[in-house]
Amino acid sequence: MMPIWTKSGEKHPVTLLKVQDCHVLRYVSKEESGGKTAKLLVGGKNVSPFSKPESAHEIFKEAGVPRKQKVTTFNVTDDAIIKPGTPLYAAHFRPGQFVDVTAKTIGKGFQGVMKRWGFKGQPASHGQTKTHRRPGAISTNQAAKVYRGKKMPGKMGNIYRTSFGLKVWRINTKHDIIYVNGSVPGHTNCLVKVRDSKLPTYKDCNKNPPFPTFFADGDEELPEDLFDEEIFQFTDPSVTFA
Amino acid sequence: RVSSDGKPPKFQPPPKPIIIDRKTQKEERRFLSPEFIPPRGRTDPLKYYIERKDMIQRRKVFSIPEFYVGSVLAVTTADPYASDKSKRFVGICIQRGGKGLGATFVLRNVIEDQGVEICYELYSPRIQAIEVLKLEKRLDENLMYLRDALPEYSTFDVNMKPVPRMEHEEIPVNKLQVRMKPKPWSKRWERPKYNIKGIKFELPEHKMKAAQKWSQPWLEFDMLREYDTSKIEAKIRKELSEELEK
Numbered sequence: 001m002m003p004i005w006t007k008s009g010e011k012h013p014v015t016l017l018k019v020q021d022c023h024v025l026r027y028v029s030k031e032e033s034g035g036k037t038a039k040l041l042v043g044g045k046n047v048s049p050f051s052k053p054e055s056a057h058e059i060f061k062e063a064g065v066p067r068k069q070k071v072t073t074f075n076v077t078d079d080a081i082i083k084p085g086t087p088l089y090a091a092h093f094r095p096g097q098f099v100d101v102t103a104k105t106i107g108k109g110f111q112g113v114m115k116r117w118g119f120k121g122q123p124a125s126h127g128q129t130k131t132h133r134r135p136g137a138i139s140t141n142q143a144a145k146v147y148r149g150k151k152m153p154g155k156m157g158n159i160y161r162t163s164f165g166l167k168v169w170r171i172n173t174k175h176d177i178i179y180v181n182g183s184v185p186g187h188t189n190c191l192v193k194v195r196d197s198k199l200p201t202y203k204d205c206n207k208n209p210p211f212p213t214f215f216a217d218g219d220e221e222l223p224e225d226l227f228d229e230e231i232f233q234f235t236d237p238s239v240t241f242a
Numbered sequence: 243r244v245s246s247d248g249k250p251p252k253f254q255p256p257p258k259p260i261i262i263d264r265k266t267q268k269e270e271r272r273f274l275s276p277e278f279i280p281p282r283g284r285t286d287p288l289k290y291y292i293e294r295k296d297m298i299q300r301r302k303v304f305s306i307p308e309f310y311v312g313s314v315l316a317v318t319t320a321d322p323y324a325s326d327k328s329k330r331f332v333g334i335c336i337q338r339g340g341k342g343l344g345a346t347f348v349l350r351n352v353i354e355d356q357g358v359e360i361c362y363e364l365y366s367p368r369i370q371a372i373e374v375l376k377l378e379k380r381l382d383e384n385l386m387y388l389r390d391a392l393p394e395y396s397t398f399d400v401n402m403k404p405v406p407r408m409e410h411e412e413i414p415v416n417k418l419q420v421r422m423k424p425k426p427w428s429k430r431w432e433r434p435k436y437n438i439k440g441i442k443f444e445l446p447e448h449k450m451k452a453a454q455k456w457s458q459p460w461l462e463f464d465m466l467r468e469y470d471t472s473k474i475e476a477k478i479r480k481e482l483s484e485e486l487e488k
Contacts, residue, residue, distance in 0.1 A: 002289075002293060002342065002343055002344070003343050003344045003363070003365075005366060005367050009320065009366070009367060009368040011363070011366070016289055016292070018286070018288070172292065175288060175292065177292065188283075188284060188285050189284065189285070189286060232367045234296055234299035234300040234303065234365075235299060235303060236303070236367075237303060237304070238303075238304055238320065238367050238368065238369060238370045239320050239367040239368050240320050240327065240328075240370065241320050241321070241322040241327045
């Protein structure tokens with residue numbers, strides 16, 4: 001994570017996400033998947049092919065791509081279908097766009113009710129016998145049962161969570177890095193899924209996105225760094241208020 | 243010289259000239275700002291490389307002078323609410339923290355009997371000028387104990403003139419031992435974990451001995467705590483000198 005400053009001098013914390021060897025693996029049509037839209041399977045980081053059996057390599061062989069560590073699905077409209085085997089780059093996103101980021105949260109292991117659910121526990125002194133971090137009562141008398149889903153101690157973390165509506169501040173096309181506002185679930189160097197935001201406020205924020213994606217062998221030549229309009233670029237002199 | 247035989251003395255070749263290569267000497271002594279050294283961790287070094295590019299970019303446009311903890315600085319920042327739209331603060335640097343773009347330094351001064359500490363970010367675009375009024379080092383890396391010292395040690399004249407200094411001189415170390423206010427202090431500075439050399443402790447002997455009870459002499463031999471930055475520093479120095487010459 002890194003700080004970024006706007007032209008008015010405000011600081012925003014920013015997370016750096018690297019797009020590492022992403023390829024489209026397979027196209028699944030609407031009828032085949034049984035959903036409302038067609039799906040595209042996309043694979044992430046390259047990994048050695050020797051730790052999995054040959055049967056697991058079929059998808060990658062069809063697309064002509066080395067084995068990937070993670071395969072995710074994206075729901076896609078019919079006009080945005082991409083041929084399997086095309087690489088995806090960070091330039092697919094543009095600064096000023098809003099994005100949802102999904103990842104597995106940091107695993108905390110088996111945790112008690114105070115850390116896992118934020119219960120208040122009991123006082124440290126004034127006669128409490130062996131009861132300082134316990135849940136206390138778990139149900140009422142009339143219920144005569146404990147409801148399903150009652151908050152109790154258990155394994156915390158290591159589940160998929162999404163942060164919605166994160167602004168993209170900057171894109172580095174040379175190293176394929178996306179600068180995303182705020183924090184993102186997961187530990188450092190973990191795999192993360194970045195998607196256009198589904199929040200209703202950001203439905204029309206993409207003005208001219210590269211559609212269906214940014215093709216590296218196309219005619220467009222992008223500069224090494226793409227900045228949002230409000231970012232203070234370090235090539236400018238210091239901020240002064242008129 | 244008088245020779246033993248009476249013959250003319252044997253030809254002595256002139257002594258070889260001693261060439262002091264000023265350039266290499268300059269490079270050895272050049273200061274590397276502590277925020278360039280990446281911390282130990284599992285982050286990708288690519289992240290530090292990209293951050294360093296941004297830091298160098300900022301340094302090309304705005305010069306950040308060399309300074310240490312214990313030097314007196316004057317910082318002018320942009321402020322939308324001030325009448326001149328800029329604010330100037332003079333103070334002694336008590337701490338330099340943070341790595342990369344978020345590096346900060348804290349300046350302390352006593353203004354009209356009120357101690358004031360301001361934490362500035364080195365790479366913030368709101369900073370318009372940093373002047374070093376007095377460049378010197380102190381016996382410690384962290385001068386937070388000045389909060390519990392007598393106010394005379396933290397007062398600096400707001401209209402102080404910069405102290406002239408020759409280039410290529412060694413940075414002077416101020417071996418000042420500071421006198422403290424009576425206890426209680428904000429932190430127990432006499433304990434060995436702070437390792438403070440710049441305080442003149444006027445505590446009784448038995449208290450100083452009791453503080454040594456919290457010493458951890460094994461820490462100095464702990465090999466897992468060693469972080470040898472010499473090679474990393476050399477690489478970063480080379481990178482910096484190449485980029486700044488462009």
